Amino acid sequence: MTLPITPVILSGGAGTRLWPMSRAERPKQLMALTAAQTMLQLTALRTGDAARFARPVVVASRAHADMVEQQLEQVGIRPALLILEPAGRDTAPAIALAALAAADPETPLLVMPSDHVIDDLPAFHAAIARALPYVADRWLVTFGIAADAPETGYGYIAVGDALGDGVHRVARFVEKPDRAGAEAMLAAGGHAWNGGIFLLRADAYLDALAAHAPDILAAARTAMARGERAGDRIYPNGEAFMASPARSIDYAVMEQADRIAVVPVAMGWSDVGCWDALHAMTPHDGDGNAVGGDVLAIDTRNCLLRSDGPTIAAIGVSDLIVVASGNHVLVLPRGRSQDVKRIVAALNATRS
Structure with missing residues (x-):
């Protein structure tokens, strides 16, 4: 068997x-x-x-x-x-x-x-x-x-x-x-x-x-x-x-x-290994933005904007990743999301 x-x-x-x-x-x-x-x-x-x-x-x-x-x-x-x-x-x-x-x-x-x-x-x-x-x-x-x-x-x-x-x-x-x-x-x-x-x-x-x-x-x-x-x-x-x-x-x-x-x-x-990967696989609006949560985007293109709490309001920007969660906000250019681990390491170092 x-x-x-x-x-x-x-x-x-x-x-x-x-x-x-x-x-x-x-x-x-x-x-x-x-x-x-x-x-x-x-x-x-x-x-x-x-x-x-x-x-x-x-x-x-x-x-x-x-x-x-x-x-x-x-x-x-x-x-x-x-x-x-x-x-x-x-x-x-x-x-x-x-x-x-x-x-x-x-x-x-x-x-x-x-x-x-x-x-x-x-x-x-x-x-x-x-x-x-x-x-x-x-x-x-x-x-x-x-x-x-x-x-x-x-x-x-x-x-x-x-x-x-x-x-x-x-x-x-x-x-x-x-x-x-x-x-x-x-x-x-x-x-x-x-x-x-x-x-x-x-x-x-x-x-x-x-x-x-x-x-x-x-x-x-x-x-x-x-x-x-x-x-x-x-x-x-x-x-x-x-x-x-x-x-x-x-x-x-x-x-x-x-x-x-x-x-x-x-x-x-x-492997959804970074925010750039999530942007690539998430449905986009007519301006190429991948949005989630409470987001307002005006004259904004090719961005990932995601929040699980506070409102993200963006105007006149492009090719950014902006993520808001709890008391933290992440902002970086698209294409640099592999560097987020550097931020985490720096934050951990300041708290140790």
């Missing part, structure tokens, strides 16, 4: 590049940025077909436990497990916790960040179906996002030899490039964005950790063994978990192991 796929939703990120709306107490995955539902809700609903997918396992911050449960309940989803990290240690340890919790070691895990957009669900599900036979044969599979612009904010995957229909070996992973490097890869073809979505068997992932990052596996095992459980909530032991290095699955496993495959797919994906 084929085991159903267990979605593993990673919801521990802070989303600092969407400050001031996304903050530690309510990060972007718990916000409705692109639709009526929050990004966490949209992620969970992508795998709502009970014939193909088991109930999800959500790995989240302890501080967000109640919000995560409430939001999923609102869309009729009850997680199989809610694994609550004492603090974030990046994706490799988080996925290890989920793999250790799998009821069957051969369970295929579909690892998804909770704060991405996927517009073409049939394309996503078809890519999953292409990957499954290789996952059953213990390949670790990543999904390569069709690159349509020379983005410097993403890592890239060089697509290697074909293994089967739409499934390829990974030739290599490429760190976030400069502009010239991104343009060269786009022009050459054969490269996809690394979207951070994976399909892998629980035991195959744990074996890869044992071979390439045993310190992460040991910390995760101890944290789960010494942890506590209350209903569907698991609280890994904090001291043991914090002994794990903070490392992504890419560095810890995917760039080290041998049987790594990629399924290239065009599925309307975005």
Whole structure:
């Protein structure tokens, strides 16, 4: 009997590049940025077909436990497990916790960040179906996002030899490039964005950790063994978990192991990683403005204007990002929103 796929939703990120709306107490995955539902809700609903997918396992911050449960309940989803990290240690340890919790070691895990957009669900599900036979044969599979612009904010995957229909070996992973490097890869073809979505068997992932990052596996095992459980909530032991290095699955496993495959797919994906990305994907008015909340725009063009409280009134400006949330207002030129993390770092430094 084929085991159903267990979605593993990673919801521990802070989303600092969407400050001031996304903050530690309510990060972007718990916000409705692109639709009526929050990004966490949209992620969970992508795998709502009970014939193909088991109930999800959500790995989240302890501080967000109640919000995560409430939001999923609102869309009729009850997680199989809610694994609550004492603090974030990046994706490799988080996925290890989920793999250790799998009821069957051969369970295929579909690892998804909770704060991405996927517009073409049939394309996503078809890519999953292409990957499954290789996952059953213990390949670790990543999904390569069709690159349509020379983005410097993403890592890239060089697509290697074909293994089967739409499934390829990974030739290599490429760190976030400069502009010239991104343009060269786009022009050459054969490269996809690394979207951070994976399909892998629980035991195959744990074996890869044992071979390439045993310190992460040991910390995760101890944290789960010494942890506590209350209903569907698991609280890994904090001291043991914090002994794990903070490392992504890419560095810890995917760039080290041998049987790594990629399924290239065009599925309307975005990580909504900055305000410029949100401007690009939000419906515009006749002057190219993307507005949300209480906004008045006169003789204003190509701006993102968004507020969850005070009125934003703009006149005679263009190509700006203006975001008002609580007691904070962000103003910067379009094209500079990757620099928001510098603002967050500066604010944190003044408060420490």
